[in-house]
Amino acid sequence: MVSDADYQAAVEALGRARSVALTTHVKPDADALGSAAALRRWLQGAGKTVDVIVPTPAPGKYAFLESGGPVKVAGRDVDLSAAEPPDLVVIVDTATWQQLDGMQPLVAESGAPVLVIDHHRTVDPLADMVLVDTDAAATVVIVHRLLVEAGVPIDRATAGYLFAGLVGDTDWFRLPNVSPETFRLAASLVEAGANPTEIHAHLHLGDSVAKLHLWGRALETLHPALGDRATVMHLTRAMFRETGADVGDTENLINQCMRVRGTRVGLMLVETEGDEVRVSLRCTPGLNVLEVAEQFGGGGHIRAAGARLTGPLDQVEARVLAAVDEALADAEKSEKP
Template sequence: MGVNWKAFVDQVSHYQSFVLVSHIRPDCDALGSELGMAEVLRAIGKDVRIINAHRTPPALSFLDPAGNIDVLGDSVEAEDVKADCIMILDTSAWAQLGDMGDVIRASRADKMVLDHHVGEDELGATMYKDYQAEATGQLVVQAADAFGVPLTRAMAVPVFAAIATDTGWFRFPSVTPETYQVIARLMEVGVVPSEVYGDLYERDTLGRLKLRGLILSRTTAELDGALVYTYVKKEDFAACGAEASDTEDAINLTLSVRGTQAAVIFVEQLRGGFKLSFRSRCAMDCNEIARQFNGGGHKAAAGAFQEGALADVQDKVLPVVREALQRALA
């Protein structure tokens, strides 16, 4: 079921000022949907501020060349987060909001969510969700259409990056004919896919390359190669001269191994604990697995977080993945 755009437009019309928020460790869909929605709202005369709990990864800074995204505790303090409405994009989970979650809980502002992920927490917000959408960036384009706002290059570049990356550069089964129709519209207002691809994938640092080599060298295969998994320790970032954000999309490299049906990566966070990422190219449901560890996402891709040492987290998570994969392949 898609978004009720009439209700969305009606609700937005009641507010003048907005704060846009997305998830911690922001990726292209988080940043792209925020930046695109900000342009849509400004086009209809709204006051908009984007505030995230985590800084924009250096590799994605090209999406926000003017530095319009504020960071809680850096360029803005909690008491300064004021608006008629807080709009949360690309997540519906408290755990994904980081320190902005506390700000949202304490705020008297109305809350809205625009998201495409399956599953949700009670955020005290009006939910506008489409589980079939390939990216929240796609929903931003639909929002622009609902408001009658013409697409511009300023909207289109971040939204293109959102859709392109959340579909694995149009390789995932979530891609539909409508995906390409939207991409054509984005190109018509100035997006050059080769330039966005270059900004995303052809500006690697030596540290990023070294870290990815380490991740690949640790890859372990089980179940006759159907399952692969690997890990990153927090000390690896300094050893390789890499950023924490350099693990983004690393799990997809393991799926290039012939015969692989599912992959897991365990990424230790600088504050401790492990971010878990799950991928599936079969009937195994990553979202169902992630939900067992207080996470979520989609059938083909999902994430979660677990406290503990690497061995303990692996001992807890891998048996669940093995069982789910064996069921899917039976």
């Protein structure tokens, strides 16, 4: 539970700083970049110097979240070990070293105090002050409340940034983290000028023909397994070569497996370099694919995990399916008392 006092303390820390560096996790997403953009807009408006620095580049579809200024990439656009330390470092949407990758010089070595604003469960001891609410559907929910506590009016641009983060982390109001509060926030953001149709176009209507050809090829490989409880999809090196698509184009593709009636587990197998196969796993509630991924040295979340194996696609599929079969058997045992 996060108290009003926690919010006030964060507002005061931000108010004191004259220069702020905002950062977030590797592969920044809409919630990470939307949170940073909203904070930057507030702080720049208050006359502060603000830098947004990310550990790895953001996909081009998020460019609309950069209207307050460039998002710099650590090591490429800025040398963190040589940079002048800011008065305050703010980390949004993560609190773990692993997710911060090359941000170490800024976060741990610059001597600047660190404020974390996040909604994830894992919190490494890397901050001087944390504003972590694991009940929040997205980090933008916390940023929104911070702005309200600070008495900052939510203008049209800020509303758009926050709305983008909210739809990004709720899969457009479809995930179990959606609550009445989520919809109330959406209402107030649309009232303040956020445009759902425009934001949808930015996030979802900018694909290449090559990507859609790759999705077509992948859908054709879709096949049921384990008595229709699992659905499997293959992506071969030839498909990437022949369509001209790249590995980034497989983002969210695994969700297509979950569309099949009765599917409890989705598996996407992607050939990468050498004889390596990247396996992504998804499952419906009540199952745990993280345990499956961990058996192969992988990781992730309970319902969305992955691992890297070696061998031909079919053999990798058989090995992972055997593990999935066991996970299904375990779950079904506890489902039938």
